[in-house]
Amino acid sequence: MGNNILKFILDIGNSKIKMLAGELSEDGSKLKILKHVEVDSEGIKKSIIESPALLSESIRKAKELIEEDLKLNIEKVNLGIGGTKVCSRTTNIKLTFEEEKEIKESDLNKLYELAKEELKYGDEEILKKEYYNLRVDNAGIVKNPVGLSGKELQGDIHLVLTKSSDIEDLKEVVIRSGMEIESICFNAYAASRATLSFEDKDKGVALIDIGEGTTDIIIYKNNKMIYVKSLSLGGMHYISDLEYIYKISKEEALKIMDKAISSNDLEETFIIGNRKVSTKNIIDAINARTDDFVKFIRNTIQDSGFTGYLGKGICLTGGVTRIDETYDWIKGNLGYSVKRAYPISISGIEDSRPEMSVCIGILIEVMEEEYNKIEKNKKLKEKEEKALKQDVIQKDNKEQQLNKKIEKERFKKIKMWFSNFI
Numbered sequence: 153m154g155n156n157i158l159k160f161i162l163d164i165g166n167s168k169i170k171m172l173a174g175e176l177s178e179d180g181s182k183l184k185i186l187k188h189v190e191v192d193s194e195g196i197k198k199s200i201i202e203s204p205a206l207l208s209e210s211i212r213k214a215k216e217l218i219e220e221d222l223k224l225n226i227e228k229v230n231l232g233i234g235g236t237k238v239c240s241r242t243t244n245i246k247l248t249f250e251e252e253k254e255i256k257e258s259d260l261n262k263l264y265e266l267a268k269e270e271l272k273y274g275d276e277e278i279l280k281k282e283y284y285n286l287r288v289d290n291a292g293i294v295k296n297p298v299g300l301s302g303k304e305l306q307g308d309i310h311l312v313l314t315k316s317s318d319i320e321d322l323k324e325v326v327i328r329s330g331m332e333i334e335s336i337c338f339n340a341y342a343a344s345r346a347t348l349s350f351e352d353k354d355k356g357v358a359l360i361d362i363g364e365g366t367t368d369i370i371i372y373k374n375n376k377m378i379y380v381k382s383l384s385l386g387g388m389h390y391i392s393d394l395e396y397i398y399k400i401s402k403e404e405a406l407k408i409m410d411k412a413i414s415s416n417d418l419e420e421t422f423i424i425g426n427r428k429v430s431t432k433n434i435i436d437a438i439n440a441r442t443d444d445f446v447k448f449i450r451n452t453i454q455d456s457g458f459t460g461y462l463g464k465g466i467c468l469t470g471g472v473t474r475i476d477e478t479y480d481w482i483k484g485n486l487g488y489s490v491k492r493a494y495p496i497s498i499s500g501i502e503d504s505r506p507e508m509s510v511c512i513g514i515l516i517e518v519m520e521e522e523y524n525k526i527e528k529n530k531k532l533k534e535k536e537e538k539a540l541k542q543d544v545i546q547k548d549n550k551e552q553q554l555n556k557k558i559e560k561e562r563f564k565k566i567k568m569w570f571s572n573f574i
């Protein structure tokens with residue numbers, strides 16, 4: 153491994169704890185996944201920690217599987233945060249200067265600070281910020297106003313926030329499993345890093361991650377993250393519906409759901425308790441619940457105010473979107489163009505499944521930061537080498553000038569000596 157950079161990623165899902173070990177080569181040119189593990193998640197439901205002890209134990213299991221395989225100790229981990237307490241708020245801020253001046257990075261920071269004052273309440277922490285619609289002096293929208301001159305700077309600032317106490321609770325559970333927290337990433341943003349192209353984000357897209365207990369939506373336009381929302385809705389509801397309708401246990405519900413979605417024959421029947429049920433009955437129950445997903449997606453896009461902005465439509469990711477019935481129902485009923493979004497494949501992982509989007513996205517986010525550090529150091533080194541070379545050239549030039557002066561003096565002396573004979 154030499155001086156390669158090793159990072160560990162943790163996604164605490166309602167159904168699975170997913171953990172990755174990733175490696176970036178010393179020069180930043182190669183990214184590899186060394187190990188990926190998934191273990192059952194216990195002690196968490198609808199993204200609420202019900203038993204910190206059980207959840208810590210599940211995380212510890214994932215950690216130990218990686219440690220055994222790679223023969224190392226994991227000390228620090230990069231953690232994903234999501235859940236229904238995540239909220240999205242946007243405001244427009246205008247800065248007016250006394251006279252025309254060059255816009256600096258500090259002016260952008262000032263916009264952010266003012267937005268924070270307005271949008272962040274009490275026990276909240278900012279997970280992500282995005283500036284968009286930036287203008288100098290009411291001129292057109294600019295990508296980056298730094299370096300431009302004007303008397304006014306304004307823009308929309310979008311903040312993604314969540315309860316600090318929720319972050320602290322999750323951190324505590326991870327620390328209890330024997331790891332320090334290296335960084336925190338926002339789940340929906342991570343999923344978008346793993347699945348969406350620049351073109352998707354530029355033309356407008358909503359990425360929907362449907363997991364076991366939560367459905368997350370993140371909307372992009374002009375390559376800017378403009379809205380996020382999360383609802384406690386997921387695969388667990390299919391199971392609880394079947395438990396309720398047929399008065400069966402969770403295990404039985406899981407079994408018949410599995411049977412129904414893998415059957416090709418809608419007329420096929422099976423016995424539940426003393427009732428004869430067809431595949432079609434089960435699929436109908438699944439579709440009724442999927443209709444809630446459709447309503448949630450449609451309402452969220454409407455509430456965001458960005459209907460009509462989604463040139464690239466809807467991308468679906470997360471474990472539940474593997475179910476063909478779910479995918480087909482959403483595609484057929486949402487009224488937008490819908491496609492499945494898989495995480496980009498990275499060396500070391502053969503099958504990048506939709507439930508791995510968050511984990512892979514956090515890895516990309518963390519390793520990109522490392523790559524930027526490597527590039528910055530490279531540039532600094534190059535600059536130093538250039539300065540050193542310049543120094544040597546200058547010294548050489550000085551030496552040459554000195555030699556020329558000595559030559560001149562000698563010639564003068566020779567001339568003087570010659571003159572004695574003339």
Ligand SMILES: Nc1ncnc2c1ncn2[C@@H]1O[C@H](COP(=O)(O)OP(=O)(O)OP(=O)(O)O)[C@@H](O)[C@H]1O
Pocket residue numbers: 164165166167168169193199362363364365366367386387388470471472473474475506507
């Ligand atoms: N092959 C599959 N067939 C059917 N359902 C699947 C399949 N794989 C995963 N699922 C469903 O996907 C869900 C788990 O997805 P995922 O791993 O994305 O959730 P999670 O990250 O643990 O939960 P959350 O994001 O809500 O915290 C479960 O409800 C499971 O039943």
Ligand SMILES: [Mg+2]
Pocket residue numbers: 165166363364470510
């Ligand atoms: Mg998830």
